[in-house]
Amino acid sequence: YGIIVSVVAIILIGSYISTSNKDLNEKSSLSFGKAINNSIAGDRETSIALFEELLNEGSDATASNSFAFLLDHYLTEGDVSKVDSLLDLNVQITDEILQSKIYIIQGDRSLDAMKYEESIEFYSMARKENSSIENDMIMREAIVYYKIGDFDKSRKTIESLLEIEDLKYDLKNQCEKYLSMIDISDLI
Secondary structure, three states: OHHHHHHHHHHHHHHHHHHHHHHHHHHHHHHHHHHHHHHHOOOHHHHHHHHHHHHHHOOHHHHHHHHHHHHHHHHHHOOHHHHHHHHOOOOOOOOHHHHHHHHHHHHHHHHHOOOHHHHHHHHHHHHHHOHHHHHHHHHHHHHHHHHOOOHHHHHHHHHHHHOOOOOOHHHHHHHHHHHHHHHHHHHO
16 A cells, blocks of 8 residues: 555656646746736836746746846846846856857956956857857957957967958958057057
């Protein structure tokens, strides 16, 4: 009888957890839809409150999407303290593109705080997550090298980018700009 009771208990517990997760996912999806609709309608206060609630109590998917929305909102508003407090939460992001954007923001924040090695690490992680931004991240790394005064490393990084045939036009211009700045720095 003990084995039968144990098997039945395991089945009931598994069923309860499955049902609870399904309910949480449905409730979170509805709340996320409301938050998006409020945002579109211009009711930012309500949408921010809903996103914050989902971040804390929603399903994993809605929590990560809410995290991204809140991060974007506070960046747009220029509320650096809120951005930093969100980044400290270490929300699990399963989407590679979204995770790469989070790494870019962390790299930019580290650069602003003059934590240069940390910013390079974040840019490197971003390009590993999303290969389509690799050249942009390499350029950001070159800029960090420039800012710390390692002009040789910055120059080599930029020159390697310029060897790419189909490098985007704006990135090519940025490379040329920094090469001329390095040339001027070398003369001084």
